[in-house]
Amino acid sequence: MKARTRQRLSFWLLFSLPLAWTVLFLILPYLSMGMMSFWTRKFPLFVPDFQFGNYIQLFSDPQYSAVIFRTMKIAGLVTAYSVALGYPLAYFLVFTIRSEKLRTLLYMCVVVPLWVSYLLRAYTWKIILGTDGALNSALLWLGIIDQPLDIFLYNQAAMVITLTYIFIPFMVMPIFTALERIPSNLIEASQDLGAGPFETFLRVILPLSTAGIVAGATMTFCLSFGDFVAPVLVGGPSGTMVATVLQSQFGAALNWPLGSALAAIIFALVLVVLQVSSKIDRAGRVSMG
Amino acid sequence: MHKLMWWQKSLVGVAVGTLLFLYIPVAILILFSFNDSPVTSFPLSGFTLDWYRKVFANAALLQSLVNSLIVALSATALTIVIGVPAALALDRFEFIGKRLFTNTILLPLSLPGIVTGIAMLNFYKQIGLPQSLGAVIIGHATALVGIVITQVLARMEKLNRNLAEASSDLGATQVETFFHVIFPNIRSAIIGSALLCFTLSFDEIPVTYFLTGRDITLPMYIYSTLRRGITPEINAIGALIVLVSLALILSSVTMLREKK
Amino acid sequence: MALQPIVTLENVAKAYGTFTALHNINLEIGAGEFVTLLGPSGCGKTTTLRLIGGFETADSGRITLAGADVTQQPPYRRDINTVFQDYALFPHMTVAENVAYGLTVRANRKPPEERARRVREALSLVGLSDKADRMPQQLSGGQRQRIAMARALAREPKVLLLDEPLSALDVKLREAMQVELKHLHQKLGITFLMVTHDQQEALVLSNRIAVMKGGHIAQIGSPSELYDRPATPYVADFIGAANLVPATFLGSEGGFARIRMPDGAMLSGVAVGSGEKLREGEAALIAIRPERLRIGESRHGLPLTATVVDQLFHGGRFQLELRFDKVETPVFIDVHRASVADDGAVPQPGNRVPLSVAAPDVMVYAAEAAA
Secondary structure, X not given: OOHHHHHHHHHHHHHHHHHHHHHHHHHHHHHXXXXXXXXXXXXXXXXXXXXXXXXHXXXXXXXXXHHHHHHHHHHHHHXXXXXXXXXXXXXXXXXXXXXXXXHHHHHHHHHHHHHOOHHHHHHHHHHHHOOOOHHHHHHHHOOOOOOOOXXXXXXXXXXXXXXXXXXXXXXXXXXXXXXXXXXXXXXXXXXXXXXOHHHHHHHHHHHHHHHHHXXXXXXXXXXXXXXXXXXHHHHOHHHOOHHHHHHHHHOOXXXXXXXXXXXXXXXXXXXXXXXHHHHHHHHOOOOOO | OOOOOHHHHHHHHHHHHHHHHHHHHHHHHHHHHOEOOOOOOOOOOOEOOHHHHHHHHOHHHHHHHHHHXXXXXXXXXXXXXXXXXXXXXXXXXXXXXXXXXXXXXXXXXXXXXXXXXXXXXHHHHHOOOOOOHHHHHHHHHHHHHHHHHHHHHHHHHHOOHHHHHHHHHOOOOHHHHHHHHHHHHHHHHHHHHHHHHHHHHHHOOHHHHHHOOOOOOHHHHHHHHHHHOOOOHHHHHHHHHXXXXXXXXXXXXXXXXXXX | OOOOEEEEEEEEEEEEOOEEEXXXXXXXXXXXXXXXXXXXXXXXXXXXXXXXXXXXXXXXXXXXXXXXXXXXXXHHHOOEEEEOOOXXXXXXXXXXXXXXXXXXXXXXXXXXXXXXXXXXXXXXXXXXXXXXXXXXXXXXXXXXXXXXXXXXXXXXXXXXXXXXXXXXXXXXXXXXXXXXXXXXXXXHOOEEEEEEOOHHHHHHHOOEEEEEEOOEEEEEEOHHHHHHOOOOHHHHHHOOOOEEEEEEEEEEEOOEEEEEOXXXXXXXXXXXXXXXXXXXXXXEEEEEOHHHOEEOOOOOOEEEEEEEEEEEEOOOEEEEEEEEOOOOOOEEEEXXXXXXXXXXXXXXXXXXXXXXXXXXXXXXXXXHHHO
């Protein structure tokens, strides 16, 4: 058998199943969702069509556009707080902890919660923030308040807290990796040239860690944007996010075309964020050494 | 380093505080799973294993646990069967659309799960695949195969190309080379990513939510229970899940790091 | 030294866990000198440099700079700048920004015009004025090395520390850079302190060399002092090459000694290296530089005989490996092809050749001093 033919054969032997699977179960679903977003809903059925009505409705109807913006705001807040808390933690692990063993141990401690049931980690805030939850009862017990407060739960703040809690480890990981990669002689060089620790941080360490911040922020923003566990558990009525709307379109409201359009918008938004972040990443990419 | 300055001290404070913040809720969960009271309030009411007993007596919950195991095992097996050959093909051959393929399989991991879940629901219904555990298995496998492919591919890139060439030079066929040379070196990457897939599948919610039929998985069970109201049984299940997840993660990480 | 000391180390010691890197080092470096710390890895030369730069703190002892005690000062408070071994150029800044860095720090901020002027001067000093807007990754190794120098020099420090500055460059480039470095030192007149394991580099560039071993300074002196009068066999062998042969000490008078070779030959009038510590009959070590051994008999030199073991071709010369009778360790000499009628005249393996060496060129040391 000719070498070329043999190579072709082995390629297809390896790749035909994965390719077929991916096309059938991944690519076509995304595409068909895109297509369905143009359909019309003629209750109780959905009619194949090509019209932009669903998109127009999503952008013009304040009910929907408000939710989209609220979700963006919340995702933005979560990202900001995650960076604010995650960066110091990563910095602490890389630069303040001297012992390699301790550093790895603490890093594991940060990362492990990531894999322990998302649902449960959101749930813990429900039991903490509720009127008969841990926080209120602790405050009562300590005598700080004499009536349980219901301001803790079922609002946007609760969602922001919950999601920040969930995403901090997501932030720490790429920032930790970026900080670890900075050669220590750059820091020594900066100090050698007269810059104190704070100035060295601002001018050398921080710029060289932005890739990690961008990576973590992108993931956090995209994932919290599409989250539907937090709104359901701790969001309450004022905490409707895009995902809850999506859920209902495929559930009670039974408007699959509209739901598909919304899903397509989320898809597009996330892709845009990913593209932007990869551009920033490439533009700022510096090779070490 | 010399003495810590003021801003470094506050940095340490924030860092330690954040670390504690990460663990307090989990600690509270475990604490209250032993608490003898239907509400999660302080002060504590006394030690009890009742909630754990209730968990083990709850038939629906146990069934959902079994379902989760079936789903996770099947999905993980599928990811390996699909993912390892794909990684081999990607490592060895250049072809049009290679980049596109790699980006596509990573989509479910970067997009919010709900989008993937909806897309799958849409399409599977159209091709006659009903909402069921089967659909869930297929959905998980598809969403998670990217993990196996990227991890195995990364490990293979570190592998010296000369090894395969040496094997060939010494007379081994492609298949023999795979089993004797390539596989032993990627084995830990496969196992590590398989463990990861298993854990993620076990805990998966958005995709499962849309593809689930009558038989539900454990997260789905917990989710629907939560919507009805809190019962402290959830704390007990939660504590158990934390323990098992921890064990799985640690072994997965050890495996993935093995051949550093 | 008649020069004003600019850096002094007094009884400086440093240990890492159970490993002592430096044992009570004392060193005085004069203003404007080019001093090299020379030795193999692990001898403590880099540790010494880092202590002076402020990147490590001494366990005991004092370090002064221009008279002031800087032992506890961090690097950013010492008027010393370092050229790092792998240059440590900031990858996220242009060449110009790198060079200007030391002039933009809060503690030393210069007005923009002065900054620009100093950057220009520094870059033209190293001949890279046209690379100001490039990124470090776009430059070659040799260029990066020069930018690292420009960056350190822009601050016009009192002392410039150089940590194996040429070790990453290939041979031809290294030799060219050595010359440039020497010119730079002469032009600027500031103190250079360099660390290297390359003895040839040390000989070419330095006013004084401190040969280090195991955390001690074995000998410090000018290149010719170290070459012509090495204090120990270690220094003799480290600087240049030295053939070390065991012998027996028979006694010394007036600075000259008598020794007996393993094959019984007696040599007198040899130079006393550390031989004054020896007693009659004790085991000694003699060192003879290869270029001082001549093939053939000479009326003025000490006669020796050796057997050729191997002949190695080095282009313009042959290197002969020889053995003295009853001596295990080989001895090497060079025979330049230009000095013989034809290559066939060069002694072949198996030949016994007569050698001669001027007595003062044989240095005798105590055998334990080989440590």
